[in-house]
Amino acid sequence: MMLQGLSEKLQGVFANLKKKGKLSEKDVKEAMREVRVALLEADVNFQVVKKFIKTVREKSTGQEILNSLTPGQQVIKIVRDELQELMGGQNEGLNLNTHPAPIMLVGLQGAGKTTMSVKLAKKLSQDNKKVLLVAADIYRPAAIKQLESMAEQQEIDLFQLGTNNSPVDICKAAMEHAKKYGHDILIFDTAGRLHVDDKLMDELDDIQQATSPCETLLVVDAMTGQDAVNVAQNFNDKLGISGVVLTKLDGDTRGGAAISIKAVTGAPIKYIGTGEKVENLEVFHPDRMASRILGMGDVLSLIEKA
Amino acid sequence: MSILNKFKSGLNKTRKNLLGGIEKVFSGFSSVDDEFFEELEEVLLEADVGVKTTMDLIEELRDYCEEENVKESAELQKFFEDRLIEQFGEGSTKLNSSDVKPTVIFVCGVNGVGKTTFIGKLTNKLQKEGNKVMLVAADTFRAAAIEQLKVWGDRNNVDVISHQMGSDPGAVIYDGLQAAKARKVDYVICDTAGRLHSKTNLMEELKKVNRVIKREIPDGPHESLLVLDATTGQNAINQAKAFGEATELSGIVLNKIDGTAKGGVVIAINKELKVPIKYVGLGEKIDDLQEFDGKQFIKALFDRG
Ligand SMILES: Nc1nc2c(ncn2[C@@H]2O[C@H](COP(=O)(O)OP(=O)(O)OP(=O)(O)O)[C@@H](O)[C@H]2O)c(=O)[nH]1
Ligand SMILES: Nc1nc2c(ncn2[C@@H]2O[C@H](COP(=O)(O)OP(=O)(O)OP(=O)(O)O)[C@@H](O)[C@H]2O)c(=O)[nH]1
Ligand SMILES: [Mg+2]
Ligand SMILES: [Mg+2]
Numbered sequence: 162m163m164l165q166g167l168s169e170k171l172q173g174v175f176a177n178l179k180k181k182g183k184l185s186e187k188d189v190k191e192a193m194r195e196v197r198v199a200l201l202e203a204d205v206n207f208q209v210v211k212k213f214i215k216t217v218r219e220k221s222t223g224q225e226i227l228n229s230l231t232p233g234q235q236v237i238k239i240v241r242d243e244l245q246e247l248m249g250g251q252n253e254g255l256n257l258n259t260h261p262a263p264i265m266l267v268g269l270q271g272a273g274k275t276t277m278s279v280k281l282a283k284k285l286s287q288d289n290k291k292v293l294l295v296a297a298d299i300y301r302p303a304a305i306k307q308l309e310s311m312a313e314q315q316e317i318d319l320f321q322l323g324t325n326n327s328p329v330d331i332c333k334a335a336m337e338h339a340k341k342y343g344h345d346i347l348i349f350d351t352a353g354r355l356h357v358d359d360k361l362m363d364e365l366d367d368i369q370q371a372t373s374p375c376e377t378l379l380v381v382d383a384m385t386g387q388d389a390v391n392v393a394q395n396f397n398d399k400l401g402i403s404g405v406v407l408t409k410l411d412g413d414t415r416g417g418a419a420i421s422i423k424a425v426t427g428a429p430i431k432y433i434g435t436g437e438k439v440e441n442l443e444v445f446h447p448d449r450m451a452s453r454i455l456g457m458g459d460v461l462s463l464i465e466k467a
Numbered sequence: 468m469s470i471l472n473k474f475k476s477g478l479n480k481t482r483k484n485l486l487g488g489i490e491k492v493f494s495g496f497s498s499v500d501d502e503f504f505e506e507l508e509e510v511l512l513e514a515d516v517g518v519k520t521t522m523d524l525i526e527e528l529r530d531y532c533e534e535e536n537v538k539e540s541a542e543l544q545k546f547f548e549d550r551l552i553e554q555f556g557e558g559s560t561k562l563n564s565s566d567v568k569p570t571v572i573f574v575c576g577v578n579g580v581g582k583t584t585f586i587g588k589l590t591n592k593l594q595k596e597g598n599k600v601m602l603v604a605a606d607t608f609r610a611a612a613i614e615q616l617k618v619w620g621d622r623n624n625v626d627v628i629s630h631q632m633g634s635d636p637g638a639v640i641y642d643g644l645q646a647a648k649a650r651k652v653d654y655v656i657c658d659t660a661g662r663l664h665s666k667t668n669l670m671e672e673l674k675k676v677n678r679v680i681k682r683e684i685p686d687g688p689h690e691s692l693l694v695l696d697a698t699t700g701q702n703a704i705n706q707a708k709a710f711g712e713a714t715e716l717s718g719i720v721l722n723k724i725d726g727t728a729k730g731g732v733v734i735a736i737n738k739e740l741k742v743p744i745k746y747v748g749l750g751e752k753i754d755d756l757q758e759f760d761g762k763q764f765i766k767a768l769f770d771r772g
Contacts, residue, residue, distance in 0.1 A: 198518050204700030207513045270696065270723065270751065271579030300751070302587075302618035307611035310632075314610075354724045382579065386515040386700025388728035409578060412663040414702040437578065437609070 164357060175189045184232035189221045199210070206390045208394030209247075209424045217243050217261045244455070247420050248447035253429040256375050256403065259459040261293075261339040263332075263347040263372045267313030268355030268380035269392060269402065273408030273434055275304065277380050279311040280352040280434065280442040284319060284352055285346055293344040295335040297368070298319035299354035308350050311374070315439055325440065328352070336372055350375070365400055376403045378431065381418060383407045389418035390425045397426040408434035411441065415454050477757035481747055485697070486514055486731055488675075490726045499532050503540060514731030520738060524550075545614045548769055555761025560743045563569035563689045563717060567727045569601070569647040569655045571680055571687035575673060575714065576694035577706055578661030579723035581748055583612065585694055586656050586702045587619030588748070594623060598653035600608045603643030604629035605636040606660035608725065616658050622655050623751060626650070632662045636660070636672065637679040644683040664709030692721045692745065697730035706720060716740070722748035725755070 174195045193214050201209045220226070220243075221236045229235055255264070264281065267275045275298070282292045295348075296319065298304035305321050310362040312319040332349055339347050349368065354361035369377065379393060379402045396402055405422055410433045412463045419430055430445045488510050496503040504525055511521040514597040527550070529542060537543050544655045549707050564570045572589075574582050583606070590600045603626055606612035620627035628643040628648070640657055647655035662669035679686045691714045695703050710716060724747050726732055733744060 201512060201518045202701055204702070207509060232682065262538075269726070271581060271696065272541070273579065301615075303611040303615035306614045307609075310610040357727060382696075382698070384577070384696075384699045384702040386698065386728065386732065387513050388515075388698050391727045392698075409663065411666075411704065413665045413705055414700075417700070 162316045180233065184226075184236070186222050188233075189218060189236060192236060193221075199455050200417060200420075202384045203417035204389070204421075205417035205454065206387055206421035206424070209390070209421050212424075213243060214249065218269050220354050228324040229275075240364045241451075244420075244439055244451045245447065247424060248451050249423055249429050250447065251265050252444050252446065253404070253431060255431065257346060259373070259375055261336070261344050262376075263336065263349065263374040264376045264378065265349045265351065265365075265368065265374040266370075266378050266380050266406075267351050267357065267396060267402070268353060269382070272353060273406075274353065274380045275308050275311070275350050275438065276439075277378075277406055277408060277432075277442075278308065278348045279315060279435055280318070280439050281432070282312070282317045282348050283443055286315075290345040291343060292317055292346045292348065293335060293339050293342075294319045295332060295347055295349045297331050299324040299326070299328060299331070300352045304350075304352065311439070318342075320347075328364055329371055333371050334370045346373075354390050356392045356399075356450075362395070362399050369400055378402065378404045378406050379422075379426075379428070380406045380408060381422060383410045383416040383418060383433075384412065384414045385418040387421075389421045390436040394425050397428065402426060402428050404431040406430070406432045407436065407445070408442045416450065417454050419450050420454060426444075469618060469620040473500070476747050477749060478763070478767055480749055481724060481757055481759070482729055484727075484729070485721070485747065485764070486729055486734075486768060488514065488729065493540045493547070493769070496540050498538055499528075499540050499543050505528065511731065511746060515700050516730035516731035517735045520735040524734075544769060548765055551765045552762050554737050555765055557746070560718070560745050560758070560760055562745065564653075565684075565686065565689045569644075569652050569684075571647075571684055571688045572654060572656045572690040572692065573639050573677070573688035574657060574692050574694060574720075575658070575659050575679065575710055575715065576661060576720075577663050577696075580661065580694045580699075581720075582661065582694045583615050583658050585692075585722060585746070585748055586616065586658050587622060588753055589746070590619065590623045590625055590656065591753045592756060593654050594625070599651070599652065600625045600654045600656065601643070601647050601652040602627045603640055603647075603655060603657045605657050607632055607634045607636050607639065607642070608660040610732075612658070612660065639677045640676050641678050641683065644687075646678065648662065648683075664706045668755040670713045673710075677714050677731070686688070688714075690717045692716060692718050692720050692759060693738075693742070694722060694735070697724045697747075698720050698726060699732065701732060701735075703732040704739065707740050707742065713741070716742045718743055718745035720744075720746045720748065721741055721759070725749045 174192045176409045220239045226235045296305040296308045322331045433443050435441045492507045604613045604616045630639040646673050649708045693716050744759045747757045
């Protein structure tokens with residue numbers, strides 16, 4: 162497979178760099194070209210890649226690097242550090258500092274919001290929180306039924322008002338309900354929408370105004386390509402997202418969208434979805450994601466040893 | 468809106484969104500120089516065409532310019548257009564239909580790409596053309612998948628054959644085909660559960676339901692449509708390859724091109740698999756579906772008249 166080949170090529174490039182006692186600008190350029198291809202093949206946004214390569218190249222071709230005793234290793238270290246920087250540092254947990262604490266899930270159609278709502282609800286209820294799932298998607302056929310049946314299976318409380326009330330009213334009513342029945346956390350499952358659909362984006366804004374969520378999480382399909390930056394930027398401009406959740410990472414996608422989104426929003430990636438089942442939820446690890454994106458799990462460990 | 472106008476506006480929307488921006492490079496540069504190629508490369512990569520396909524295309528164009536001594540972008544555009552038209556398949560993008568009723572349409576793809584919605588739209592279209600349609604709810608896995616398809620069945624006023632959630636998808640397809648034959652429908656469309664192409668057991672299941680279809684209707688399925696999400700990046704290539712191995716694909720449905728994604732990965736897929744795009748999805752409503760004709764599309768893409 163193409164990516165497999167790429168990974169091997171990268172390993173070759175890095176191994177070569179490591180061996181070199183002296184490094185020319187040409188060597189660095191060659192290595193950067195391979196890194197660029199790896200990032201683009203992983204669906205990292207073109208502009209983000211461009212900036213990344215520029216930064217690494219600048220840092221790598223300084224005289225103190227090229228004239229050092231181990232220039233190759235220095236360059237490798239720069240690549241790794243910059244990647245880590247892009248992906249974000251330590252994992253950040255959810256911020257749930259109000260009572261009750263509303264969490265709002267937003268994103269494009271089919272990204273995995275409804276599934277993720279239930280996954281989070283399950284996880285939080287395992288942490289002994291009383292969670293209320295809120296059916297705020299009145300548009301998609303059988304959306305409420307989907308949430309209802311998953312909630313029932315996991316024995317989590319559900320709040321719904323059918324499809325004849327506006328999502329804003331539903332969420333407001335859910336807040337009252339949660340206060341009355343002592344729920345600690347609410348999770349709003351909103352309808353999928355395009356980031357360029359002004360009317361529906363306004364609706365999310367209204368829900369946010371009315372309920373002041375502790376977390377507004379953007380749910381993103383990990384297979385998303387170059388458009389991830391447009392999507393993330395628009396949602397962030399409109400709503401100021403507090404975090405990102407990546408879904409469908411159980412496949413063979415490299416998931417470069419993670420880098421793009423982090424780069425344009427600065428919002429931390431908090432969780433990842435790794436399957437259709439409710440238990441397929443994991444905490445996000447920036448370092449693992451970095452090696453996945455470059456297709457170089459082995460290379461990173463190789464670098465570690467360098 | 469009249470049907471013709473609707474078709475035209477659909478085509479316009481498709482033209483504006485799918486691969487949009489490529490034509491601007493040609494109109495923005497009068498001569499083909501390094502800057503032109505750099506710009507073209509950038510636009511192709513940003514449209515999700517992918518590194519390999521982009522590099523191949525650029526190299527081909529550069530070679531052509533050198534060999535034919537082409538200096539103006541207008542001249543190169545002609546070559547590029549022909550090249551893309553060749554790639555987007557001369558093959559028919561019309562829906563196959565069987566002489567003997569029913570025509571079986573099998574719909575598959577990864578999770579959340581818009582399979583069920585597409586079926587709802589296609590049903591509407593086929594019915595408008597005077598066909599009798601029936602749906603089979605073979606996604607027995609996802610919560611409320613059956614109910615979702617039933618809503619689309621109601622909207623179209625057609626029968627939906629279903630079993631309980633969690634039951635064997637092969638069994639419901641078997642029942643669906645029996646019912647379709649008995650009720651003499653023209654088209655029977657099978658919805659399947661979304662599955663990632665990298666999951667061996669789920670892909671085996673797909674092969675199994677295909678065998679069920681073949682047992683009942685030997686020349687079926689007459690259409691095996693792979694549904695893709697235009698927002699997807701390079702992973703769509705892997706999807707197309709893996710689904711193509713599990714079932715012989717006859718066409719691609721490219722959904723969600725009403726957003727800002729350019730869907731360029733279909734160029735790479737087309738090049739490798741030679742499976743034509745048959746439909747594009749332009750939204751969530753029942754008539755947000757457009758038949759896709761590659762030749763017409765590429766012509767329209769570059770036509771700023
Ligand atoms: N393989 C895999 N599938 C997932 C994952 N998360 C969700 N899905 C599937 O993706 C599809 C869409 O998920 P939903 O939760 O319905 O997505 P949504 O964002 O709520 O969709 P809309 O409400 O229509 O916008 C379903 O088939 C889910 O089972 C995941 O992490 N891995
Ligand atoms: N914007 C837009 N949304 C679409 C389009 N087609 C489908 N959708 C939406 O995408 C989401 C997923 O659609 P489904 O039809 O449920 O997708 P699916 O492939 O059947 O999903 P699973 O069965 O869970 O794998 C829904 O919210 C649809 O309304 C389209 O062309 N454009
Ligand atoms: Mg949903
Ligand atoms: Mg479906």
